[in-house]
Amino acid sequence: MAVTIRDVARDAGVSASTVCRALSSPELVKAETRERVRRSASALGYSPNKAARGLITGRTGNLGLIVPDLANPFFPGVVKGIQARARELDYAVFVADTDEVPTAEAELVQALAKQVDGIVLCSPRMSESALRPLAEQTPTVLLNRRVSRIPSVTFDNLDGMRQAVAHLTALGHRRVAYVGGPRSSWSNRERLRGLRTAAAANRLELVEVGNVLPQFTGGIAAADLVLAADVTAVVAYNDLIALGLLSRFRARDVDVPGHISVIGIDDIAMSAMVHPPLTTVSSPVEQSGRAGVDLLLDLMENPDRTATARRELDTHLTVRGSTGPLHRP
Amino acid sequence: MAVTIRDVARDAGVSASTVCRALSSPELVKAETRERVRRSASALGYSPNKAARGLITGRTGNLGLIVPDLANPFFPGVVKGIQARARELDYAVFVADTDEVPTAEAELVQALAKQVDGIVLCSPRMSESALRPLAEQTPTVLLNRRVSRIPSVTFDNLDGMRQAVAHLTALGHRRVAYVGGPRSSWSNRERLRGLRTAAAANRLELVEVGNVLPQFTGGIAAADLVLAADVTAVVAYNDLIALGLLSRFRARDVDVPGHISVIGIDDIAMSAMVHPPLTTVSSPVEQSGRAGVDLLLDLMENPDRTATARRELDTHLTVRGSTGPLHRP
DNA sequence: CCACATTCCGCAAACGTTTTCATTCTTGAT
DNA sequence: ATCAAGAATGAAAACGTTTGCGGAATGTGG
Numbered sequence: 078m079a080v081t082i083r084d085v086a087r088d089a090g091v092s093a094s095t096v097c098r099a100l101s102s103p104e105l106v107k108a109e110t111r112e113r114v115r116r117s118a119s120a121l122g123y124s125p126n127k128a129a130r131g132l133i134t135g136r137t138g139n140l141g142l143i144v145p146d147l148a149n150p151f152f153p154g155v156v157k158g159i160q161a162r163a164r165e166l167d168y169a170v171f172v173a174d175t176d177e178v179p180t181a182e183a184e185l186v187q188a189l190a191k192q193v194d195g196i197v198l199c200s201p202r203m204s205e206s207a208l209r210p211l212a213e214q215t216p217t218v219l220l221n222r223r224v225s226r227i228p229s230v231t232f233d234n235l236d237g238m239r240q241a242v243a244h245l246t247a248l249g250h251r252r253v254a255y256v257g258g259p260r261s262s263w264s265n266r267e268r269l270r271g272l273r274t275a276a277a278a279n280r281l282e283l284v285e286v287g288n289v290l291p292q293f294t295g296g297i298a299a300a301d302l303v304l305a306a307d308v309t310a311v312v313a314y315n316d317l318i319a320l321g322l323l324s325r326f327r328a329r330d331v332d333v334p335g336h337i338s339v340i341g342i343d344d345i346a347m348s349a350m351v352h353p354p355l356t357t358v359s360s361p362v363e364q365s366g367r368a369g370v371d372l373l374l375d376l377m378e379n380p381d382r383t384a385t386a387r388r389e390l391d392t393h394l395t396v397r398g399s400t401g402p403l404h405r406p
Numbered sequence: 407m408a409v410t411i412r413d414v415a416r417d418a419g420v421s422a423s424t425v426c427r428a429l430s431s432p433e434l435v436k437a438e439t440r441e442r443v444r445r446s447a448s449a450l451g452y453s454p455n456k457a458a459r460g461l462i463t464g465r466t467g468n469l470g471l472i473v474p475d476l477a478n479p480f481f482p483g484v485v486k487g488i489q490a491r492a493r494e495l496d497y498a499v500f501v502a503d504t505d506e507v508p509t510a511e512a513e514l515v516q517a518l519a520k521q522v523d524g525i526v527l528c529s530p531r532m533s534e535s536a537l538r539p540l541a542e543q544t545p546t547v548l549l550n551r552r553v554s555r556i557p558s559v560t561f562d563n564l565d566g567m568r569q570a571v572a573h574l575t576a577l578g579h580r581r582v583a584y585v586g587g588p589r590s591s592w593s594n595r596e597r598l599r600g601l602r603t604a605a606a607a608n609r610l611e612l613v614e615v616g617n618v619l620p621q622f623t624g625g626i627a628a629a630d631l632v633l634a635a636d637v638t639a640v641v642a643y644n645d646l647i648a649l650g651l652l653s654r655f656r657a658r659d660v661d662v663p664g665h666i667s668v669i670g671i672d673d674i675a676m677s678a679m680v681h682p683p684l685t686t687v688s689s690p691v692e693q694s695g696r697a698g699v700d701l702l703l704d705l706m707e708n709p710d711r712t713a714t715a716r717r718e719l720d721t722h723l724t725v726r727g728s729t730g731p732l733h734r735p
Numbered sequence: 736c737c738a739c740a741t742t743c744c745g746c747a748a749a750c751g752t753t754t755t756c757a758t759t760c761t762t763g764a765t
Numbered sequence: 766a767t768c769a770a771g772a773a774t775g776a777a778a779a780c781g782t783t784t785g786c787g788g789a790a791t792g793t794g795g
Contacts, residue, residue, distance in 0.1 A: 079751095081752085082750060083646035083751080083752095089739090090776085091744085091774075092774070092776075093751090093752080093753095093775090094753085094754080094774070094776080094777095095773085095774060095775075097752070097753060097754085098753095098754095098773095098774085101753085105772090105773080106773070106774080107773060107774090108774085110669075110773085110774085123754055124520060124623075125486060125751080125752070126461070126750085126751050126752065127457075127520065127752095128456075128458075128461040128466070128586070128750085128751080128752090129457075129459035129461050129750070129751035129752040129763095129780090130750080130751080130753075131456075131457035131460075131752090131780095132457040132458050132461055132750090132752070132753090132779095132780045132781065132782085133752055133778090133779070133780050134753070134755080137457070137778085147476075147485055147486060148479070148483065148486070148675060150477070150479065153476035153477045153482065154477065156476055156503070157476060157477070157503055157505075160501070160502065160503055164502075164693045169500050169518075170500065170501065171487070171498050171500060171501075171519055172485070172499065172500075172501045173489065173493075174485070174486055175490055176486075180469065185625045189498075191453060191456065192456060192498055208762065211756065234638070236775060239747045248770045261712055267739085283491055293675070293679050320679055321679075324679055324680075324681065327681055346477060346622070347676055347679075350650075350680075351653075351679075351680055352653065352656055352681070393648050397790095408781095410780095410781060410782085411781065411782065411783095412781080420744075421744070421745045421746075421781080422745090422781090423744070423745060423746080423747095423784080424743085424744060424745075425782060426782065426784085427743095427744085427783090427784095430783085434742090434743080434744090435743070435744080436742080436743060436744090437745085439744085449767080454781080454782070455780085455781050455782065457780085457782090458750090458780070458781035458783085459781080459782055459783075460750095460781040460782090461749095461750045461752085461780090461781080461782075461783095462749070462750050462781090462783045462784080463750090463782085463783070464750080484755065595766080614778055650773095709746085736795090737794105737795085738766075738795085739772100739790095739792100739793085739794090740791105740792085740793080740794100741790100741791080742789105742790080742791070742792090743788105743789085743790075743791090743792095744787105744788090744789080744790095745786105745788085745789095745795080746785105746786090746787085746788100747784100747785095747786090748783100748784090748785085748786100749782100749783085749784085750782090750783090750784100751780105752780090753778105753779085753780090753786095754777100754778090754779085755777090755778080755779095755787100756774105756775105756776090756777090756778100757774105757775090757776080757777100758773100758775075758790100759769085759772105759774075759775090759776085760771100760772080760773075760774090760779105761770100761772070761773090762769100762770085762771080762772090762776085763768105763769095763770090763771105764767100764768090764770100764778085765766100765767080765769100765778105
């Protein structure tokens with residue numbers, strides 16, 4: 078039915094081997110025949126059968142991507158970045174969503190592993206001990222998390238937190254709350270760490286307010302705790318939580334930023350659309366996806382130099398309307 | 407390296423053919439040997455090589471999904487639905503994003519076609535004449551659009567609009583604006599049609615306000631036109647546009663719903679998170695994804711009965727804070 | 736005990752490509 | 766003219782599975 082390499086071979090008057098070489102190792106065949114083969118191939122509309130190629134080379138030409146929750150607006154950005162870069166390099170991408178269930182992750186990786194040449198894992202919650210065997214079995218790059226001997230691309234959370242604290246300090250705030258995300262999340266620990274050192278450096282009081290789901294409802298739940306903590310500003314683990322805070326503050330008639338300033342993290346699209354628009358620590362999500370693919374392909378070619386493969390991307394504070402100067406009571 | 411069907415055959419003391427049959431056509435082999443084979447298979451951790459199978463069967467076990475923009479919160483829902491259903495049926499899903507560029511759609515379909523057994527095409531802007539040859543070439547199911555002789559799953563836009571108009575009428579509104587989405591979009595035409603008939607039935611004046619991008623910025627742009635149109639309520643092509651309207655209204659100090667009522671369509675998560683929360687026509691997005699997969703598999707098995715394969719899902723109005731009774735000036 | 740249908744299973748071909756190995760052809764040095 | 770080295774190509778094996786065909790074993794009715 079479809080046109081095979083033999084059809085091209087016949088048309089070009091050469092053997093199948095030569096067609097194959099002309100198309101995938103051009104330097105091995107004389108320029109003249111190479112051209113003839115190429116013309117025949119495109120004339121017949123030949124495109125190599127992936128299954129046959131995969132059978133013999135053992136590679137699929139596919140990449141896997143695992144994210145905790147596509148509905149979290151943070152992830153479509155990285156999906157887009159990964160898609161775009163993968164397409165440029167002639168890879169197709171399987172996307173899987175774990176619905177924030179950490180146990181589903183390992184299962185999915187297992188299932189995907191056989192169908193892909195490598196995996197980009199956006200999986201902050203799985204334990205390191207579960208992670209490492211998976212990474213040894215299939216080339217794996219971690220996003221948003223660092224684990225020894227596994228390549229990763231992360232954001233510079235520490236510097237992001239430093240910028241946030243500097244901003245709040247400049248506005249006169251002296252006592253600030255942090256609404257934590259999932260306790261088991263690597264980036265949550267990292268952000269907290271960054272906040273602590275920055276707070277110490279600026280002689281700022283840091284109040285840690287529980288750990289909530291990294292979602293809008295988590296912010297709703299935390300809002301009252303924040304108000305009870307008697308702070309003048311609050312940093313949230315991510316924008317969704319920050320938006321929840323904003324919503325609940327409004328419901329309780331707490332003025333932002335008049336009475337309390339709010340800072341989120343991630344800079345999801347939504348954050349610029351609400352009122353007041355959210356001040357937030359922006360991360361180059363799309364770029365992180367692209368970087369992830371590059372690291373992964375690099376890893377697939379040189380399976381050894383894993384430890385060195387690590388990229389940390391810069392973050393920057395985007396100041397909008399949810400932060401303002403401290404009004405002394 | 408990996409364990410093959412022959413290893414299992416040797417372990418179970420049968421031929422490769424029998425192993426194959428025991429696993430994929432159980433009724434063809436005696437219960438006793440079937441069990442023996444199965445035990446050997448799972449003991450050795452055998453899993454069939456997809457490439458080899460694909461080479462001989464001509465099928466990949468993969469589905470393709472094409473969406474216009476993953477960043478539009480409407481789509482992650484359908485992606486999730488499709489993923490979930492596909493996984494249940496042992497299919498993996500390639501996801502591709504066209505970035506709202508209609509010409510990219512055809513290209514992507516072509517590229518995907520060879521790697522998948524079927525395609526779910528979401529909200530295509532592509533012309534019917536471009537669509538049909540693609541659908542003939544690869545099993546294709548349309549989401550959010552109906553084209554003759556191509557299976558599709560759609561939402562009952564007409565009834566959704568009827569409900570919206572009934573709601574506004576009950577609140578006393580007599581003159582309503584519609585902010586249209588892309589002119590080439592099937593659902594935009596459908597919604598407009600539903601609105602027109604419902605408006606006529608309720609003796610309501612309908613003012614059509616341009617066509618904008620189905621995004622937040624589109625709503626921003628349309629807001630001033632809406633105000634100039636001297637209406638007391640507005641229906642937007644989708645929630646993102648409605649949120650843009652809300653944002654611009656606030657900026658111009660126009661009270662919602664006091665001065666004007668706003669209705670969106672889709673019920674994306676964000677719509678419940680803003681202030682005032684958005685009244686909107688909810689669609690069962692996740693269910694639409696699942697239905698799409700079911701239709702697609704059905705189509706793959708019976709490539710003929712395309713015309714009958716068509717599902718229309720119910721919508722319902724979710725009333726929140728952005729609509730209210732008409733205050734006579 | 737035979738004829739025959741039925742069930743179960745093994746053999747071998749086939750899928751379309753890549754790759755090893757051998758062969759032929761070209762080239763340049765002796 | 767001869768030979769070696771290297772370039773260019775073809776033949777054939779290999780990848781792991783599915784499946785048509787036929788043979789063996791088993792069961793059934795006469």
